Amino acid sequence: MVDRRPVAGILVGAGHRPYPARVTVDRLLADLDAALRGGPPMIVGEPPEREVPMDAALVIRTSGSVSGRGRPVPLTTAEVTASVRATEARLAGPGQWLLALPAGHIAGLQVLGRSILAGTTPVQLGSEETIADAVARLRTDVPRYASIVPTQLIRALSPAGRSDLEALAALDAVLVGGSAVDPGAVAMARERGVHVVTTYGMTETAGGCVYDGVPLDGVEVGLEGGAVQLSGPMITSGYLDDGPQPFTLTAGRRWFRTSDLGRCSDGRLEVLGRVDDVLISGGVNVHPAAVERVIGEVDGVAGVCVVGRASREWGTEVVAVVVPAADARTPAGLLDTIRARVKSAVGAAAAPRVLFLRESLPLRGPGKVDRLAVAAWAADARPDASRG
Structure with missing residues (x-):
């Protein structure tokens, strides 16, 4: 049939x-x-x-x-x-x-x-x-x-x-x-x-x-x-x-x-x-740079690095490590705003499920965020906000 x-x-x-x-x-x-x-x-x-x-x-x-x-x-x-x-x-x-x-x-x-x-x-x-x-x-x-x-x-x-x-x-x-x-x-x-x-x-x-x-x-x-x-x-x-x-x-x-x-x-x-920075979350490829561009335009975000960390459900979950501006909203509210913006601009698979707040991001050169160092830190750190 x-x-x-x-x-x-x-x-x-x-x-x-x-x-x-x-x-x-x-x-x-x-x-x-x-x-x-x-x-x-x-x-x-x-x-x-x-x-x-x-x-x-x-x-x-x-x-x-x-x-x-x-x-x-x-x-x-x-x-x-x-x-x-x-x-x-x-x-x-x-x-x-x-x-x-x-x-x-x-x-x-x-x-x-x-x-x-x-x-x-x-x-x-x-x-x-x-x-x-x-x-x-x-x-x-x-x-x-x-x-x-x-x-x-x-x-x-x-x-x-x-x-x-x-x-x-x-x-x-x-x-x-x-x-x-x-x-x-x-x-x-x-x-x-x-x-x-x-x-x-x-x-x-x-x-x-x-x-x-x-x-x-x-x-x-x-x-x-x-x-x-x-x-x-x-x-x-x-x-x-x-x-x-x-x-x-x-x-x-x-x-x-x-x-x-x-x-x-x-x-x-x-x-x-x-080899590159592409993340695969739930079977979908996600470019961190595309997500970072959207998050960088959110009010209350002074800096951002998007990485992945192991997830039992998604294989890799998208993580946003954010340097908040002085007037940033609560972590939960900030994550909700970030997820909504990213879903609209890039797609649901790219929306971060975990948010970390840091005073600064490690650098590996002038203005270049050390993505590997951020990912290593985020792998074991306790998130400030998360969504299932």
């Missing part, structure tokens, strides 16, 4: 023809299927700056940031298929998927791709539906999977999410990615019977390509200056814009230099953080 409920909030098109503002999952499945068979490429987001390659089946922008467009990534049928087959080989084979993520991002689109190549129809999690309700509509004669973000796992572990957790435990595997996930939450979910598989990857790698720290078949991981490099048959050939191209060809293998820091031990990759 096809799913004709609309998917909101994504701008996509087959070829260069835009879809309506709301498009159904069965329409997306049909067009992606056609694209993978050599039809018009599926364009997700704004059209790329460069001409779309003849062999591209899909063009999708990276998350970029909550204030930017991201970079256009072309993926061929071979690259999408390589990712799907590698996932099937690591899990229990082809199966039916729960679509619990936005179809306008690579993780959601790969649920569609895996479904197409498996010959199954995904079950979409409705906006007013629980995970348990959606899982109940999955078939029972094939392997059953879900792909979720850490925030969804954390909520399933709460007392209110008991039925959802039981439903997830009935699946053959639950992929969890999009941002850092709390190891304690993973351990707790596994203890309760959920087959959690942590994933690492991005748009440029057609989604997750390292599961539970171990590269999928055909994937190689390298480190250069601490930065994670990835190679495999699912890696894109490059961005369709005029920006830097962090791709190299070595001994016939294409390598992609990520923006993540990592280390390898006993064949397992551990991702330590970002």
Whole structure:
């Protein structure tokens, strides 16, 4: 049975023809299927700056940031298929998927791709539906999977999410990615019977390509200056814009230099953080500079540094360390004002959940805030105000 409920909030098109503002999952499945068979490429987001390659089946922008467009990534049928087959080989084979993520991002689109190549129809999690309700509509004669973000796992572990957790435990595997996930939450979910598989990857790698720290078949991981490099048959050939191209060809293998820091031990990759300052909160990229610009214009703020700190629910929570002006309002009132301004100007994911007040910010040069020092201090300090 096809799913004709609309998917909101994504701008996509087959070829260069835009879809309506709301498009159904069965329409997306049909067009992606056609694209993978050599039809018009599926364009997700704004059209790329460069001409779309003849062999591209899909063009999708990276998350970029909550204030930017991201970079256009072309993926061929071979690259999408390589990712799907590698996932099937690591899990229990082809199966039916729960679509619990936005179809306008690579993780959601790969649920569609895996479904197409498996010959199954995904079950979409409705906006007013629980995970348990959606899982109940999955078939029972094939392997059953879900792909979720850490925030969804954390909520399933709460007392209110008991039925959802039981439903997830009935699946053959639950992929969890999009941002850092709390190891304690993973351990707790596994203890309760959920087959959690942590994933690492991005748009440029057609989604997750390292599961539970171990590269999928055909994937190689390298480190250069601490930065994670990835190679495999699912890696894109490059961005369709005029920006830097962090791709190299070595001994016939294409390598992609990520923006993540990592280390390898006993064949397992551990991702330590970002090379740049981008934070990933609840699966959404947040640029601290964009948030700082908004907060800096709030009355009562004399200085600000935005950093992240580990959060069990969000992976990383956005933290505002503020130097208040003499006439600043109470910490709680100031945080409410800051959150409202940032939500309006940048987006809800960028709104700080924690506020610290300091008399000054540490510097690492003339006028340059030492962001690492601020983050280290905020990791253990007691906030002046916070919001869940």
